[in-house]
Amino acid sequence: MKESQDIIKAYEEVKQAEAQAVLATVVKVRGSTYRRPGARMLIREDGTTVGAISSGCLEADVVERSKKIRETPEPTTVVYDMTSSDNDVWGLNLGCSGVMHILIEPIRLSVAATHLRFIGECVRSQKLGVAATVFRVDGEFKAKVGTRLLVKEDGAVAEDINNPVLSAALLEDCLRTLRSRQSVVREYRFLEGVVEAFIELICPPVPLLIFGAGPDAIPLARLAKELGWHVTLVDHRPGHATKENFPTVDALLLARPEEIADAVPLKPHAAAVIMTHNFSHDLQLLRTLLPSPVRYLGVLGPSKRTGMLLEKLREWGFTPSDKQRTRLHSPVGLNIGGESPEEIALSILAEIQAFVSGRPGGFLKDHSGPIHDSHHDC
Incomplete structure (x- = not known):
């Protein structure tokens, strides 16, 4: 991204x-x-x-x-x-x-420029999109290489295909790609010829929510922005959650742990990391984030501490479901021997990247299949 x-x-x-x-x-x-x-x-x-x-x-x-x-x-x-x-x-x-x-x-040409603007809109709006690009036309079929059909997540369509038959076929595959979240290459055979198109899923940046504005959150936010992610930093202390400490983040939100349900956008594609170093704050954050739609939830600290947090939640009458526990990663990060804040940030981001990519996060030399997936997804 x-x-x-x-x-x-x-x-x-x-x-x-x-x-x-x-x-x-x-x-x-x-x-x-x-x-x-x-x-x-x-x-x-x-x-x-x-x-x-x-x-x-x-x-x-x-x-x-x-x-x-x-x-x-x-x-x-x-x-x-x-x-x-x-x-x-x-x-x-x-x-x-x-x-x-x-x-x-x-x-x-307006087509390529429109395509880049479309990608930019997906990035800024944090919305999915699909772009169908014609790249091969054989025979007498009336279509041009480089023409596109663009579909936003809300179903809005823009195109310059100028062929209703091809346009309908492309739209059907674009909507299918929105549902499957997988880019594909499609070949369309007509009496007049063959058309090939790349149906590309446009993914917005990974939304990363960092709870806690301590010194160890600074390299996490900085490295996440280097990856092109959309970073939101949340803390209740105005002296810590500052642009001076976090100059690159997309959003700084001042909110106490009990306020985040209303103050923070908890979207299904988001990854959240709890690193407040405060037991009571982490407890309240877990109570809100575990049942939320965020797809990844990491908690900084040893597993024993997280076990104590979960036990306290059970005393409160809240027992996480198996699905909610599956999304919980604690200790957060890959086991790379990280000690410094920068090394810990690297391990956290590596684990999130592996998670959102559906990969185990191990050594590539131990992976027998292809390095890259045959399709692109979010």
């Missing part, structure tokens, strides 16, 4: 300067590739780039192609087949392999 945010920022700068730029997007892959569909790279007029589409194998060639793309109004899809024996052509000594389909388009 941080990469997408950097690209959106670069696009805004290009737009402000009334300059030209080109957008390269991975729309389909086969075999082992460094990046998966949805990876992007913005190329400025001077050849500098933001983002990456490979491990360095393809960027130079795409930058060279972008010079011609800027001079033409037509987007184009380039297929890089890196499975041949002539590996040196694409620099497979850098670790590239597989087949990659990359859509290259001038951003000055």
